[in-house]
Amino acid sequence: MPLPRNRFTKNAIVELNKFKRAVRGSKKFNLVFGQAVELPLRYIPSYVDVYSKLLEHLPQHSIKKIKIADFGSGASFFSRFLQSRGATAFSIDKELSLLALAKKTGLKKIVQGDILKLPFKKESLDCVVMHNFFDSFYLQRLNLDPRKIGEQVFNVLKPNGLLVIKNPKLMARKSVGQLKEFHYDLNWLSRSGFQIIDLPDSIHDIAVLKKPVQEH
Numbered sequence: 001m002p003l004p005r006n007r008f009t010k011n012a013i014v015e016l017n018k019f020k021r022a023v024r025g026s027k028k029f030n031l032v033f034g035q036a037v038e039l040p041l042r043y044i045p046s047y048v049d050v051y052s053k054l055l056e057h058l059p060q061h062s063i064k065k066i067k068i069a070d071f072g073s074g075a076s077f078f079s080r081f082l083q084s085r086g087a088t089a090f091s092i093d094k095e096l097s098l099l100a101l102a103k104k105t106g107l108k109k110i111v112q113g114d115i116l117k118l119p120f121k122k123e124s125l126d127c128v129v130m131h132n133f134f135d136s137f138y139l140q141r142l143n144l145d146p147r148k149i150g151e152q153v154f155n156v157l158k159p160n161g162l163l164v165i166k167n168p169k170l171m172a173r174k175s176v177g178q179l180k181e182f183h184y185d186l187n188w189l190s191r192s193g194f195q196i197i198d199l200p201d202s203i204h205d206i207a208v209l210k211k212p213v214q215e216h
Contacts (some may be wrong), residue, residue, distance in 0.1 A: 005139050008061070011158050012052035019081045026201050032104045033075070040077040043131075050131055050166050053198065053206050057162055058127070063087040068127045069156075073117060076102030078131060083107060087097050090125075120156040127162045128153050150192035158215040163194060 020041055023029045024083045054068075055061050064086035070079040079091035090109040091102055099110045111158050121122065153163055189209055190196060198208035 006052075006056075009048065011055060015085065016048050016051060016081065019084060020044055022084075023083055027049040029105055032053050032101055040075055043077075044167060045133065047081065049206050050078070050129060051081075051160045052125065053164055054129075054162070055210050057164075057197065057208055057210075063127075066125065066126045068129060068205075069120070069125050070129045070131070072130060072132070073102070074098050076107050076110070077103070077152055078129070079109075080105055083109075088118075095123045110182070116152060118152050118156050122155055123158045123161075125156050125161060125165065128157060129166075130166050131166045147192065150189045150194065152193060154211055157211045159211055161211045163189070163209040163211075165207045165209075197213040 013056070023041065029195070048051075054063055058066060063082060066090070067088045067090070068082055069090040069092055070076070070082065073079050073091040073093050075098050076091040079089045082089035088109060090111055091099065092111045092115075093099055093106055094112065094114065096112050097114055103110050111119055129155050157163065157171055193211065194209040195212050196207065197210050198206065
């Protein structure tokens with residue numbers, strides 16, 4: 001049975017497929033990545049999920065002139081797409097070699113950084129995207145504390161800023177050497193101050209959270 005598609009999903013599919021064709025036809029991308037250019041393009045359906053949620057929840061349903069940080073961006077294909085749609089897209093990763101490739105494709109905002117030491121001023125971003133950043137293996141391998149990550153992201157987002165997480169699966173330590181997986185447990189972000197406005201469902205493995213305006 002085909003998945004239901006709202007207008008945001010339809011727009012995302014059209015725009016990302018157009019970007020995919022542009023990448024395949026780009027001498028610059030093909031010179032930089034060679035045959036490996038096809039690898040990140042396999043994630044286009046996943047990027048559609050993330051982008052459609054951005055369109056749905058951002059003011060004016062547009063990313064133009066929006067400051068977006070793409071954490072764990074890797075080769076930065078999604079960041080490059082966001083830039084092509086008019087966003088100020090920051091591609092952030094710890095791997096300098098991947099960011100160097102991204103720079104060669106024309107990406108303007110490239111940051112080598114640590115998620116626990118974000119190189120942004122307080123309340124300077126409109127949106128943070130984490131695409132498969134919070135999968136269980138990644139957190140375990142890097143020994144990251146998701147609560148501290150939540151606090152860091154909350155600090156750099158503007159009031160009403162959005163955090164969009166693809167595949168928000170977490171792991172909690174039971175005892176030394178043992179891990180238990182919790183699916184869609186976003187309470188740690190609520191404790192950081194976020195308001196959950198869109199939860200994962202059987203179709204979209206996406207969570208959207210908002211930093212509420214603080215009352216004085």
